Structures are given as C-alpha cells and as structure tokens.
Amino acid sequence: MSTGMATRQAAQMTAWTPTFAMSVDDAVAQVRMKREFMARVMVEDVHYGSLPGTREDKKCLFKPGAELLLSAMGLHAELTDAAPPTLDITGRDHGGEPFIEYRRTCAIYRQIGPDEVGRMLIARAEGSCSSWEVKYRYRNAQRRCPDCEQETIIKGKAEYGGGWVCHRPKGGCGQKFQDGDLRIERQELGRIKNPEVADVANTILKMADKRAFVAATLLATGCSDIFTQDIVDEDEAGGQGDDNEPGTSRRASGTGRQGGRGNGRAASGITDEQKAELQALNDRLGDKKWSPALLNGKASGLGYEKVKAELEALLAKAGSAAAPEPDQQEPPA
Numbered sequence: 001m002s003t004g005m006a007t008r009q010a011a012q013m014t015a016w017t018p019t020f021a022m023s024v025d026d027a028v029a030q031v032r033m034k035r036e037f038m039a040r041v042m043v044e045d046v047h048y049g050s051l052p053g054t055r056e057d058k059k060c061l062f063k064p065g066a067e068l069l070l071s072a073m074g075l076h077a078e079l080t081d082a083a084p085p086t087l088d089i090t091g092r093d094h095g096g097e098p099f100i101e102y103r104r105t106c107a108i109y110r111q112i113g114p115d116e117v118g119r120m121l122i123a124r125a126e127g128s129c130s131s132w133e134v135k136y137r138y139r140n141a142q143r144r145c146p147d148c149e150q151e152t153i154i155k156g157k158a159e160y161g162g163g164w165v166c167h168r169p170k171g172g173c174g175q176k177f178q179d180g181d182l183r184i185e186r187q188e189l190g191r192i193k194n195p196e197v198a199d200v201a202n203t204i205l206k207m208a209d210k211r212a213f214v215a216a217t218l219l220a221t222g223c224s225d226i227f228t229q230d231i232v233d234e235d236e237a238g239g240q241g242d243d244n245e246p247g248t249s250r251r252a253s254g255t256g257r258q259g260g261r262g263n264g265r266a267a268s269g270i271t272d273e274q275k276a277e278l279q280a281l282n283d284r285l286g287d288k289k290w291s292p293a294l295l296n297g298k299a300s301g302l303g304y305e306k307v308k309a310e311l312e313a314l315l316a317k318a319g320s321a322a323a324p325e326p327d328q329q330e331p332p333a
Contacts, residue, residue: 031225034221034222034223034226035226037069037072038226041068041072042065042068044059046062046064046065047061047062047064047065047068048060048061048062048065048227049062058226058227058228059226059227059228060227060228060229061214061217061218061223061227061228061229062214063210063213063214065227066213066214066217066218069217069221069223070108070217070220070221073220073221074110074111075108075109075110075122075220075221076108076109076111077106077107077108077109077213077216077217078106078107078109079104079105079106079209079212079213080104080105080107081102081103081104081105082103082104082105082126082128082212083103085100085101085102085103085205086099086100086101086130087100087201088100089197089198097193098131098197098198099130099131099132099197100130100131100197100198100200100201100204101128101129101130101131101132101204102128102129102130102204102205102208102209103126103127103128103208104126104127104128104205104208104209104211104212105124105125105126105212106124106125106126106127106209106212106213106215106216106217107121107123107124107216108121108122108123108124108216108217108219108220109121109122110122122219122220123216123217123219123220124216124219125212125215125216125219126212126215127207127208127209127210127211127212127213127214127215128208128211129204129205129207129208129211130204131194131197131200131201131204135296136194136197136200136203136204137193137194137197138191138192138193138194139191139192139193139194140190140191140192140276140279141187141188141189141190141191141192142189143164143184143187143189144187145166145172145173145175146177146181146183146184147166147173147175148166148172148173148175150166150170150171150172150173152166152167152170152171152172152173153165153166153167153172153177153184154167154170156176162179163176163177163178163179163181164176164177164178164179164181164184165177190272190276191272191275211229214229215229270299270303270304274304275299277308278295278299278304278307278308278311279292279295281308281311281312281315282295282311284315285311285314285315285318288314288318295307298310
C-alpha cells in the first residue's frame, strides 16, 4: 500500500463520526409512542408487571408482552442452540447426579424481502437454564401415602386414635395408618434432590428460550428504558403460560450452577428451617395461600422476618390463626 493511499484512508476515518439516524423530534416522538403503546395496548400482570426484588419504577417484561411488542413492530424471532444441549440423564458425567442444560440464542429479524434470505438482523441475545438451578435440582418432600402415593399424609388427631391419615381434602385416599408405620415415618422430608429431573427437561428448554427471547426483544425494540428483564422468576405473576413451573425463580440468564451445595440455605438466603416455617404459615391460608413461586419470590426480596409478619397478618385478618384445621380423621363408627 502506498503512503499516499494510507494517508487518504486515515483522513477519511478521522473525518467520520457517528451520527443519529433520526432527528431529535423523531426520537422524542418514538419514545412517546412506545410509552403510549404500553399505556393503551399492554395489560399489566399479563404483558408486564412488578415482581419481588425488582424496582417499583421499572416493570418487568413478560413473554406475552415481548411477543406483542415484536408483532406490533413487524419483527420476528428465531431460536437456535447457542451450544449443544447437555442431557446427562443418568449423571454419568456429573458425579452421579443428572444434569440437563440448554443454552439458546434468540435472533430478532425484520423481513425486507419475499423469502427467508431477505431479512435483516436487528438484535441477538442468549439465555440459559439448567437442572442445577435450585428450583429444578431440589423438591420439598412431604409425607407420601403408601397406597395412593400422594403427598397427603397428616398426623391423626389424638382423640380419634392418632396414627396417620391420608387426608381426603388434600386429594388423598382417606386411608389410615398406625403410629410406627415405617413406610411413613422413615420417609425423607423437606428439601431433597429431585429424583425425576428428566420430567423437567422440556421446562428447562422453554425457560432458556424465554430468557433469550425477552432479552433479545428488549434489545431490538429499544424498550429497556421502560422495561427490565425479569430477575426473579415466578410462575403466576402474570401471563407466563406454560413457560414457568410451580416454584420457579426468574433469572435473566446464567447457567444456574449455583447454590444448593449443602450450605443449609435456600437461594433466597434464608435457612431451610425458616423456609419450611413460611411454607407452613402459607398452607394455613387455605384457598388464599400464595403460589410456591410467589412465596419464594417474596422471601428472596423481603427476607424471612418481613414475609413471616405478612403471612401472620393475613392469617389474623382471615381469622384462621386460631381456627382448627378441617377434620383430619373421621370419628370411629
């Protein structure tokens, strides 16, 4: 390359500076339009909402909201593997513990031609999910009925002979068992490793897809000033459909290979005993109890003491704090 040509190229690069693709007035109008779209078209708790652990002044964008934004802006998404999935169902390569992981990429395109080739890439983002995230790696085991195999065993009332009862109001079969029945009393309770990890393989895939999809949508639509990506997963906060399972916890991305290594604390920072106490209080609310995910989300965002106080206040308000549970056992004939 000649010295003259190099000098001209350097001069051209020096002269170029980034410029706005639209006028300030157009930019202001576009921002106004986005906020008006949120106010007039989108529905809170369906397309977006507030979740425990997130800022009050910035709403979390849910998957239905991301779909609505893309559709309204004439964009479409394509999901592919960012890396080959890991499906070690037997745990052969992970110390005997099953491990499933998906890493997915979502690309957002604008169609500019009549066929698949005629499209322009707008944004791309990655999301991941694995079976070692706390919500999939563990489950909260309750006493299981030896007959119907439902987790509906409760302690029978002393006045009716004690023992154990498979509680019908909880979906049990009503069978009674004697005190000392080892089939019940030797069961492992509380937080245990999930023995059926393969059952959540499809859920893990969909969660990785959702994380990538929402992240890419925020990039493509430029709505990060209005919405944030949900950072505390939960299953019923709004419009999530099949993408969440009971007890899930939202994280924007990440492998999930954290927590749950015998430190006696849940991901929220509270101990297993405190978590069990909150669950017990929540169960006493009956039909008005929180979903497992909402309970976990509140515990993560507010802490044990505040959530306990809130549950106790709800119990007192409902008058159920001192009310007896439904009959746990029928009187003898």
